[in-house]
Amino acid sequence: MRKNKLFETIKIGKVEIKNKIAMAPMGAFGLISDDGAFNQRAIDYYVERAKGGTGLIITSIVKVENEIDKTIMPAFPCATGNPAKFIQTSSELTERVHAYGTKIFLQLTMGFGRSGSPILMAKQPVSASAIPNYWDPSVTCRELSTQEVEKIVKKFGEAAKIAKASGYDGIEVHAVHEGYLLDQFTLAIFNKRTDKYGGDLRGRLTLPIEILHEIKKNAGQDFPVGLRYSIKSCIKDWRQGGLPGEDYEEKGRNLEEGLEAAKILEEAGYDELNTDVGTYDAWYWSHPPIYQKHGLYLPFTEQLKKVVKIPVIVAGKLDTPGIGEKALENNQADMISLGRGLLADAYWPRKVLLGQEDRIRPCIGCHDGCLGRAFENKPLSCAVNPATGRERYYEIKPTYNPKNIMVIGGGLAGMEVARIAKMRGHNVTIYEKTNDLGGHVIAGSKPDFKLDDKRLLKWYKNEMKVLDVNLIMNMQVTEEMIDTLMPGVVVIATGSKEVMLNKVPGINKEKVATASEVLNGKATGQNVIMVGGGLVGCETALWLAKQGKTVTIVEAFSDIVSSGKPIPHMNKIMLIDLLKINKVEKITSTALLEVTDEGAVIINDKFGKSEIKADTVVLAVGFKSERELFYKMNGKIADLYIVGDANNAANIMNAIWTGNEIGLNI
Structure with missing residues (x-):
């Protein structure tokens, strides 16, 4: 039987890893104690993935300080807040993970900067320059002084000592990636500084290189240091991403700069690049929803592999085993990284090894149970696997009283x-x-x-x-x-x-159908009115538009995708952008008044009536x-x-x- 390349060993620096499957770093919301240490839930959560056969675990982001880029506690771990407590809980975590032959890297972060959500930040956000906050552009970030930046660099060194004392096998620096605070220093669109941390590309890369050298100085030259790295930003404009296949001018890091920066960072001494694509402005690249293709980063890492020799780790909806295997075979990556795939099924590696791929529970790209919960101030879990983050409490135990x-x-x-x-x-x-x-x-x-x-x-x-x-x-x-x-x-x-809107005149006409009926095969005409702009209505409208139909959404609320349970941000903005690029029209603050032979009569919130011609009226106004x-x-x-x-x-x-x-x- 041919051995799967996923299960070959690999080295990062001098650390050998038993297979080429990594757990991607994800925010461990709710798995943190008040003083910034990992709690018992975090230990159970990571150990479960080690039990499942993952070769390398990269932890949640861990702050190196929490005064300059200050977040509310305990939203995120902080290694230097209470070092003794951090070492106590982390050492139990690393000891247990190591028992399963798994290695574990601690991901250290400078912070959020302009990407910090107001609900998570404890004071005015900071950045490389005075630029608008992503979530609330009316808030301007305070530019960090040179001395403050140098202080944060020293904190990386302190945190590195703590990581080594805790038993971690290496560090991953967060991040020249996704537009977080460190990335804001490396991107020209955000960095207007004139000190040593600004200027041309090499100047803007001074900070991640200083951080690397400070970590190596404190933890030792043989202690591996990787970097979370976005090859391309996909910024179409401020707070606006570019869709796959869309022709637009890159205003962040383009592919050419991304490849050049990677060579500089490798030359500086980084031991691996954990790669993806995107920023907060294009969040549906960094956190791909269901609408993104599997393996969406591979065309970019294929180019990266041609210019660097250090290991390249890649994520991006690789939870279908064949895609990850093929990426390794085609030299598009050296390791694959699973994030939500390991939330959905902690035993993904073991099931692949046993040939039980049909029993791998798939991630559905909804973000409802993971990152979406962070914005509701709820603990990390998974929509399809409620035991995630609560392994000890949701253990499946045999009954002693069968019913x-x-x-x-x-x-x-x-x-x-x-x-x-x-x-x-x-x-x-x-x-x-x-x-x-x-x-x-x-x-x-x-x-x-x-x-x-x-x-x-x-x-x-x-x-x-x-x-x-x-x-x-x-x-x-x-x-x-x-x-x-x-x-x-x-x-x-x-x-x-x-819900059928039975009191609307003409609702029983042959031209009226529900979204489910249309999805199940009921034919529609060329011109379609979609009554209801919630998730079901918008997804059905997109599907019809991709078939060449002319679709108009009529929504009673002031905007689409705003009714019902909140849709996680990355899913919402990508769906809205896809509707725009597929020329789906929307009429908001408007309700269906009557279905006619020609189409429909609608009425807006100011009692203005109008008629729309349509061959088919599709109802997507909710479920009872x-x-x-x-x-x-x-x-x-x-x-x-x-x-x-x-x-x-x-x-x-x-x-x-x-x-x-x-x-x-x-």
Whole structure:
């Protein structure tokens, strides 16, 4: 059997790593103690990925100081805040990770600068120059003095000593990447300084080189130091990214400069480059949503590999094993890095090694459970894997009292209840009223850009098969049936139905369809009105526009993608940009008044009426929970539960999380 290149050893500096799979650095929100040390949740979280077979773990960003670029605590770790406590918890972390043959690098950061969200920053943001804050352009960042910058450089040295004392195998500097504070010094668009930290490219690279030398001076020349590095910024303009394939002038770091800077940084002594593409201004490159292609950074790292000799690590939706393997074979990278892929499935490496790729739970690119939660001041987790960041509390434990569980509904919520309960030893039967499992995800995964939702649905169906969950299809469960079967536990997972606007005149015309009906194959005319500019409406509109349809979104709110549960920023701005480039029109603060033979009559919030011609009117105005069976059984059965859309019509994360919670505790 041919050995997979993913499982060959590799060296970074003098540190040997057992395979070419790294865990990408991601903010460990909620896994931090008040004094800036990693807490027990963080230890469990990283150790779980070591158990799963990851070769190199690169931690969350760890601040080297928290006075100059000051964030609220405990949003992020800080190595120098309480060094003794940091060493105590980190040494337990590194000892346990090392037991599984995994290496671990500590990622040290200068801070956020203009990228700092106001909800995370404790005082006025700072930067290389006096430039606008990304999130609130009315706030101007304070320019750091030369002395302040030099003080931060010294803090990197202090933090390096602490890292070495904690047992970390190396350091990764954060970051000439994504437009964070250090990157703001390296990019001409942000750096207008006239001291030693400004000027031409070499001048702007003075700071990351000084940091490297200070770390090596304090931790030793043989202590590996890598760099989180963005080859290209993808800045179309201030606070505006450039889409894949779009022709625009790069206002940040272009590819030519990115390759030249990489050669300078290698010459200075960096031991690896952990690479990606993008900035906050183009955040859908740095944190690719579902709309981005898998392996989106590989064309860039392929060029980088031609000009540097140090190891190049690359991330970017590489959680499909074949893509990562091919990247190594084609010399597009030396290691692959998985971020959200390892949140979704900590055992990704082990499953690949065992040939169980069909059992790898896929990331769906939603950001709802990971980075999206940071902006809600909630702990890191994962939409499809609720145990992420809570491994000790969400452990699947066998039951000592097996029960007969009746799950009514075969959507994601129902399948998650069944999956967990079956793994614990219960007897589970799913009753599904249609001939297919998946609920609204069946329609929702039809667009080509929803490939990862389709992969998740396929994974769930396979888990039902592997776990031998009993499935009864085409069965509408009634109150009488439950009374007859007398199951020990009943779980209502009946989902939701689309809201129909039944009181709108003309709504029953043949030209009217719901988004689900259209996604499932109902034909539309050339000119389409999409009533509803939430996530479902916008994604369906994009799908139709990509087919060459002329689409107009009519939205009651003042902007699209603003109703319902907040959409994480990178997903939202990319969807809006894709709608623009595909020429989807939008009419906001406007409601549907009537469907006519020619199209529709709409009315705005100032009571102005107008008519739009259309061949098809598509409704995407939300979902209503199907709770009728729950109301009939409520009060009759002690062990009665309601999960997913049946309880609250929301999203995939809500379906999986509620199903998981009940499955764990029946």
